[in-house]
Amino acid sequence: MLARRIIPCLDVREGRVVKGVQFRGHEDVGGITELAQKYRDAGADELVFYDITASVDDRTVGLDWISKVSALLDIPFCVAGGIKSVAQARARLEAGADKISVNSPALMWPDLINELSEAFGRQCIVVGIDSFDEDGIYKVKSHTGAANATRDTGRTTLNWVEEAITRGAGEIVLNCMNKDGVRTGYDIKQLQAVRAICSVPLIASGGAGAAAHFENVFKQANVDGALAASVFHKNILPIPKLKADLKSKGIEIRI
Amino acid sequence: MLAIVDTGCANLASVGFAFERLGARSIITKDADIIRSADHVILPGVGAMPYAMQALHARGLVEVLQNLTQPLMGICLGMQMLFSGSEEGGAEGLGMLKGCIEQMDTGDLPSPHMGWNTLENISDDDPLMAGINQGDYVYFVHSYAAEISENTLASCTYGQPFSAIVRRGNIYGCQFHPERSGKVGAQILANFLKVKP
Numbered sequence: 014m015l016a017r018r019i020i021p022c023l024d025v026r027e028g029r030v031v032k033g034v035q036f037r038g039h040e041d042v043g044g045i046t047e048l049a050q051k052y053r054d055a056g057a058d059e060l061v062f063y064d065i066t067a068s069v070d071d072r073t074v075g076l077d078w079i080s081k082v083s084a085l086l087d088i089p090f091c092v093a094g095g096i097k098s099v100a101q102a103r104a105r106l107e108a109g110a111d112k113i114s115v116n117s118p119a120l121m122w123p124d125l126i127n128e129l130s131e132a133f134g135r136q137c138i139v140v141g142i143d144s145f146d147e148d149g150i151y152k153v154k155s156h157t158g159a160a161n162a163t164r165d166t167g168r169t170t171l172n173w174v175e176e177a178i179t180r181g182a183g184e185i186v187l188n189c190m191n192k193d194g195v196r197t198g199y200d201i202k203q204l205q206a207v208r209a210i211c212s213v214p215l216i217a218s219g220g221a222g223a224a225a226h227f228e229n230v231f232k233q234a235n236v237d238g239a240l241a242a243s244v245f246h247k248n249i250l251p252i253p254k255l256k257a258d259l260k261s262k263g264i265e266i267r268i
Numbered sequence: 269m270l271a272i273v274d275t276g277c278a279n280l281a282s283v284g285f286a287f288e289r290l291g292a293r294s295i296i297t298k299d300a301d302i303i304r305s306a307d308h309v310i311l312p313g314v315g316a317m318p319y320a321m322q323a324l325h326a327r328g329l330v331e332v333l334q335n336l337t338q339p340l341m342g343i344c345l346g347m348q349m350l351f352s353g354s355e356e357g358g359a360e361g362l363g364m365l366k367g368c369i370e371q372m373d374t375g376d377l378p379s380p381h382m383g384w385n386t387l388e389n390i391s392d393d394d395p396l397m398a399g400i401n402q403g404d405y406v407y408f409v410h411s412y413a414a415e416i417s418e419n420t421l422a423s424c425t426y427g428q429p430f431s432a433i434v435r436r437g438n439i440y441g442c443q444f445h446p447e448r449s450g451k452v453g454a455q456i457l458a459n460f461l462k463v464k465p
Contacts, residue, residue, distance in 0.1 A: 015377075015426055016384040016405060058384055084285040089407055089448045106278035106314075109285060111409075111448060133278060134315040136380045136409045183380055214378045237378060267384045267405040 016267040017231050017259070018058040018238030019252060020216060021245045023048055024065045025094070028078065031065070032194070032246050039065075042246040049082050049090070052245065055252040057088065058267060061114070061186070061240060063141075064094025076108045083109020091139055097125065099132045106133060114139035114186065117155040120166050120173075123180060130181025135213075140182040144170040144203065145190045151203055154190065170203075171210060178213055185211055186240060189219040194243050196222025204234035216240050224250060224258040231264050270461070271306035273333070274298040275313050275346070276323035279445075283312045283343065286447035290458055300332045307465040309336055313345030317369070317412070318357035320345055334362055338465040339438050347434065347441030348412060356412050364439050365419060369412045374427035380411040381426040385444075387433070387452075391421045394435060396459045406432070406442075406449040413443060438463075 023030045023045065030048050031039040042048070049060060062082070079092055092105050093114035102113045113133075119125050119140055129138045143154045151170035156162040166173075174185055187207055189200035199220045208215055214237040217230045221241035230239050244250045260266040272283055272294055280296050287294040287310075294310075295302065303309055311333065313320050324330050333340070342350045351361045354369035361369070372381060384405040390397050400422070413430035416423055424432040424443070433456075434441040440460060446453035 014386060015381070018383050080281065083282050084288065087286065087289065087448060087450050087454060089409075089445070103278060107281060109279075109281040111279070111282065111445075132315075136382065136411065137278075137314060184382060212378060213380065214382045237383060 014265045016058065016265045017236075018216070019056075019227070019256060019266075020059045020061055020238050020240040021052045021057050021252070022061045022063065022218065022240045022242045024063050024242065025078075026065055030246070032243050045078050046081050046085055050085055052252065053086055053088055056256055056268070057252055059088055059238070060086070060090040062090065062092050062094075063114075076104060079105055079108035079110050093139070093141055097122070099128050102129050102133065106137065112137045112139050112184070114141045116141040116143065119177065120153065120155045120168070123176065126177055126180035126182055130183070135181045135183035138182055139184045139186055140177040141186045141188065142170060142173060142177075143188045143190055146200070146203060151206070157190065171206060174207055174211055178211065182213060184214045184216065186216040186218055189217075192220030193218075195220065196244060196249070198222065198226040199230040199234070199239070201229060201233050204230060204236055208235050214238070222249070224255050227255060227259055228262050228264065231259070269306050270294040270308045270310065271303045272296045272310045272312060273303060273329065274327075275311065275320055276327075277313045277315055277320060277345065279312055279314045279447075283310060283447050286454065286457055287461075290454060290461065292461055298327045298329065300329065303329070303332055304336070307338060308461060308463070309333075309338060309340045311340065311342040311346035311349065313343065313349060315345060316356060317345060317348060317354040317359040317361070320349060321359050321361065324349070324362075330362065334364060337438060339440065339460060339463040341440040341442065341460050343442050343447070344410060344445055347443055348414065350439060350441050351414060354412060365414075365434060365436055365441070367414055367417055369414055372411055372413050372427060372430065377427050380409060382409050383407070385424050385426060387422040387424060389420070389423045394421050395463065396433070396435060396440060396456065397421060398459050399455045400452060404452045406444040406446070406452055408444045410443060414441075
């Protein structure tokens, strides 16, 4: 049976892994390859690297660290950050990334999703969505890497998920911004709403703080994977213990 | 020497790195002579079958691959290319394995089939499967697949059962990505390198 995926997320900024609270006030949590190795050894099913400053600074993520991570890892990893063209995506895939994730540029030029999907196949095209709950309406934000750059997009999350899939997204990562870094649990209600219309794999992001949060998001929102950062970076929830716990609760988990 | 066929697809580096981790010498190449003289050949692939087959034709490698007698392993799309053809874009394959690649019927499950899934019905007597156990997890990313046949060494189920590993003579194929399948994937690649040319 297909296992539910546990995915540590590493926010990369200037060659280091950082973590903030609700996308603000970043602190250094370690080196890229050092943390990649650590999480692989701990049993992570996949890793996601977000260059959180890339879209904001109008540049793209560097490539040297992607090759180093690819040489090191025997599990898949996804790279995100300011990918605006097929050529930029190709360079990252050729450096050894298994998937590429687009967020802000896809909102500015939705055709980018079609172009990437046609060039590489939908299986390696992830669309990341930063969604904010405004009085029960889920709204898509862009350029969330810095407080003064975050923009409203005029799009609602459910519509954007459907459009992204139609255009060729092979996976959706839903970052529920209200929950980011606060460790009070995933936004089950929002994830259920998205799951109902999402025909491709769906990854939950934002809010993980305890093993029960993972259990709830798998059982109640039926997501394919759960992404988390601070709970792993701060060693609040060691991955081997988390996975053993989830397996004991009857969830299909790779041990 | 192991030759990794440069199919123009994007995951060449990660396949090369996987053999590097095993301490094996490999070369990524589209040179027909190097491929013919290699002890083992890997045919990697990601993306869409029509495009990938077109790349093999453009490189003049179709007949080279069809005539290899040393161990050859196709990975993911590379495995699918070994078959007669695919529903994906109606592409013709290399025709080295009988059968057509079909779009998976995943029912209510999300598609593509993406993530770690278990190997089932393992043929214990094949050296490629040494040290591999029923229920071992490997990493899949695909929406097309080969049905179960007499060439199936291990199967997997996602909505429907399909071939996870195939072998006929010197021709091997893995639908999953052994280069991204942890210790299990590394074991399969190491077993492949032990197959005598």
